[in-house]
Amino acid sequence: MGRSIWGAESGSDRLLALLPKLCIGLVVVLTVGYTIAGAIVRPNMYSDSGWGFLGWYTQDRASSFNYALGPDKADISQEVEAFMTTWTPGQHVLPGLVENLGMSLGLAIIIVVAIFTVLGAVGWFALYRAFGFPLQTSSIALAIIACTRFFNLSFTNYSGGEVLLFGVAPWFVLMAWKLRDLRWFAVLPLLVGTAVMVFAKLSGIVIAAAVVGGAAICGNDAWRRRDTVRKLIVAGVTIGLMGSIFYVSWYMRGATAASISTEIHRDGLLFYMAFGVGSLWSSALSLLDLSNYLFLNPGRQLLQSGDAMAYAFFPVALMTYTITWMRLRHAYGEYLRFTYSISAAVLAFFLLMWLRGASISFEERHFRIPSLLLFVGVVQVFTASRSWLMRISFAAVAGLACLYGVTSFVTRTVANSHYAMGDRGFRQINASAEAVAFIRTIDLAGPDAKKTLIFLPSPEIALEVRNARNWSNHADFEPLETLRSQVYRGRLDRLYVFVQKRLLSNGKADAILRSFVDYPINGWTMVPLGDLVCFYQVRD
Numbered sequence: 001m002g003r004s005i006w007g008a009e010s011g012s013d014r015l016l017a018l019l020p021k022l023c024i025g026l027v028v029v030l031t032v033g034y035t036i037a038g039a040i041v042r043p044n045m046y047s048d049s050g051w052g053f054l055g056w057y058t059q060d061r062a063s064s065f066n067y068a069l070g071p072d073k074a075d076i077s078q079e080v081e082a083f084m085t086t087w088t089p090g091q092h093v094l095p096g097l098v099e100n101l102g103m104s105l106g107l108a109i110i111i112v113v114a115i116f117t118v119l120g121a122v123g124w125f126a127l128y129r130a131f132g133f134p135l136q137t138s139s140i141a142l143a144i145i146a147c148t149r150f151f152n153l154s155f156t157n158y159s160g161g162e163v164l165l166f167g168v169a170p171w172f173v174l175m176a177w178k179l180r181d182l183r184w185f186a187v188l189p190l191l192v193g194t195a196v197m198v199f200a201k202l203s204g205i206v207i208a209a210a211v212v213g214g215a216a217i218c219g220n221d222a223w224r225r226r227d228t229v230r231k232l233i234v235a236g237v238t239i240g241l242m243g244s245i246f247y248v249s250w251y252m253r254g255a256t257a258a259s260i261s262t263e264i265h266r267d268g269l270l271f272y273m274a275f276g277v278g279s280l281w282s283s284a285l286s287l288l289d290l291s292n293y294l295f296l297n298p299g300r301q302l303l304q305s306g307d308a309m310a311y312a313f314f315p316v317a318l319m320t321y322t323i324t325w326m327r328l329r330h331a332y333g334e335y336l337r338f339t340y341s342i343s344a345a346v347l348a349f350f351l352l353m354w355l356r357g358a359s360i361s362f363e364e365r366h367f368r369i370p371s372l373l374l375f376v377g378v379v380q381v382f383t384a385s386r387s388w389l390m391r392i393s394f395a396a397v398a399g400l401a402c403l404y405g406v407t408s409f410v411t412r413t414v415a416n417s418h419y420a421m422g423d424r425g426f427r428q429i430n431a432s433a434e435a436v437a438f439i440r441t442i443d444l445a446g447p448d449a450k451k452t453l454i455f456l457p458s459p460e461i462a463l464e465v466r467n468a469r470n471w472s473n474h475a476d477f478e479p480l481e482t483l484r485s486q487v488y489r490g491r492l493d494r495l496y497v498f499v500q501k502r503l504l505s506n507g508k509a510d511a512i513l514r515s516f517v518d519y520p521i522n523g524w525t526m527v528p529l530g531d532l533v534c535f536y537q538v539r540d
Contacts, residue, residue, distance in 0.1 A: 019139065052091050056093065070082070073488050103425075120166040123170030157412060161200055213342075214339070286364070435461075483508055513535055523537050
């Protein structure tokens with residue numbers, strides 16, 4: 001009896017000793033698997049990234065970096081340029097540079113995604129260890145993260161700045177954590193780090209400012225220490241310089257999601273608070289994405305909207321982070337003050353933006369970085385708890401998130417294999433193979449290219465056009481009234497207008513065609529192309 005007990009304990013001890021290696025091994029295997037699958041099948045692309053690439057491919061003709069060319073609405077035979085402020089350049093510049101080495105854009109995207117995924121995995125692990133968490137806790141946290149949907153999403157659906165921010169954010173936070181004494185020499189590296197964060201994603205400016213502010217007040221008994229005043233001054237100067245540089249060099253030069261207005265949610269602050277706090281809990285595991293899949297799936301929709309899940313997550317988040325604070329406040333007080341203040345600052349920013357009516361979407365990804373900062377503390381509390389109920393609850397939630405994350409990757413990869421392969425080597429989720437082939441027949445090189453405009457209903461489809469001039473709207477997401485208000489004047493020798501077939505019945509296709517006011521509405525020839533329809537007028 002004694003030997004079997006000691007043997008069992010010895011085996012258990014060996015398993016615990018091997019657990020970090022097993023977790024790290026899982027992360028490596030998953031990352032390599034995601035990369036290989038992505039390289040073989042190739043990803044599709046969200047339209048946000050498509051807009052960036054459209055600008056990237058016109059920069060040779062533009063006057064300066066980050067300027068994009070498009071048709072002049074007053075005369076579509078001419079081009080105008082504009083500074084691209086809505087999306088940060090990192091999402092298209094980095095894959096574009098890799099593509100210039102001689103490979104397809106689809107493969108270049110996978111290479112960039114793999115690099116920043118590995119960079120992020122190593123960075124988050126290093127940060128968790130720097131916070132003082134045990135090797136076992138840090139490795140478990142990283143293994144769970146590697147199984148989640150957001151970790152593998154860009155290998156199948158390129159999400160642009162999200163994966164770049166995941167890769168650079170932990171290193172910026174780690175630098176700020178190491179410099180949290182906030183001497184004046186810290187200002188320059190923090191400013192440089194902020195520039196890298198913004199290059200990765202525009203919301204990097206918000207994260208960077210929150211991190212610097214958190215570093216100023218996270219010390220033990222900060223409110224009683226004299227050097228806190230100095231830290232606050234240094235932090236204030238740093239944040240002020242961050243904001244001023246960003247405002248002058250970027251924000252004032254065009255529209256961003258923070259400057260475009262939309263309607264305020266009917267529940268106002270109540271909903272915004274519930275959604276924000278809930279997302280700080282859910283986004284590290286993509287739980288809101290999971291709930292949308294379960295309850296808002298178009299084929300079996302159970303809820304009218306995701307509002308109910310936001311309200312459901314709110315009390316769970318409060319309970320989780322209250323328990324985490326109570327359990328870790330003595331051993332990890334500085335970590336808690338640092339991460340909770342960052343989370344509060346990010347939450348306050350988004351609450352302010354939403355209450356002002358800014359067109360920032362309700363997506364948990366906006367809170368992913370602070371959620372990942374908080375996540376390792378949750379792992380420490382719930383896995384080390386003596387309560388079997390807490391351990392089982394955590395294992396159930398994390399296990400469900402991991403199962404969903406890995407299976408959704410497989411599902412998306414299989415789905416991608418059935419989408420048309422574009423000329424640039426990525427999958428066209430919104431264009432049929434017939435449409436892609438037809439674009440190649442009308443996209444002719446030579447002097448006539450400048451006299452041809454191919455107008456498409458989503459920017460990533462427009463990337464199929466290599467020679468002719470091209471442009472896109474966002475017909476699926478723009479209201480009918482907005483499409484009716486758009487006016488394009490002037491004529492070219494060849495104008496091709498693509499619309500989704502489903503837009504023929506809701507008036508949007510008609511509104512788009514009528515927006516080209518110098519073309520007779522009865523002069524269009526229609527060509528059906530699977531889920532798309534092409535209308536064209538050619539001048540002899």
